[in-house]
Amino acid sequence: MLIRTEIGVDAAGIDALLRRTFPTAGEAELVQQLREDGLLTLGVVATDDEGQVLGYAAFSPVTLQGEDLNWVALAPLAVDESIRGQDLGRKLVFEGLDTLNEFSYSAVVVLGDPQYYSRFGFEPAVSHALHCKWPGSESAFQVYKLAEEAFIQTEDLAAQSESPAIKVEYSAPFDRFE
Known part of the structure; x- marks a missing residue:
């Protein structure tokens, strides 16, 4: 298994993986739109010896209160059903986090299972006064700090705002999931 930047x-292999992994084509269409719009910050793939894509993690930019602070979102994360339970999701996430860290990104947010993502060091975003636009997502919305100053930046934004809560805004292609 080779894990590398896409x-x-x-x-085509990423598209096929996403279409067979998720119940709808929404995630495949999301990645295609992010790629077309130049909003795919990083894509990490896992391929077998024949080059077939068996795992994928996508990272795209987010803003905080409309400001670009070098934060990204992890979405989607997919592992082929035939190899689930072999820790490939963890390897994809850590490869992505390492690469983003090398390129001086500040933090990564994810909307997903807290039990799963907490194993990688993600923590509840609400504990840092962060929220996203999807109602009822408080427990699933999480953050991973890459840079020491990441939460200092959010404190500065909160100080400039009338509300202590900072809205993390995903790019327009994510609007399909409202």
Whole structure:
């Protein structure tokens, strides 16, 4: 199994993986739109010896109160059903976090199972006064700090705002999930 940054020839394999992994084509269409709009910050793939894509993690930019603070969102994360339970999701996430750290990104947010993502060091975003637009997502919305100053930046934003809560805004292609 090879884990690496995605390249152009992976697009069809990523699309196929997402369409067979999720119940609808929404995630596949999301990644395609992010790629077309130049909003795919990083894509990490896991391929077998024949080059078939068996795992994928996508990272795209988010803003905080409309400001770009070098934060990204992890979505989607997919592992082929035939190899689930082999820790591939963890490897994809950590490869992505390592790469983003090398490129000086500040933090990563994710909307997902808290039990799953807490194993990687994600923590509840609400504990840092962060929220997203999806109602009822408080327990699932989580954050991973890459840079020491990440939460200092959010404190500065909160101090400038009338509300202590900071809204993390995903890019327009995510609007399909409202």
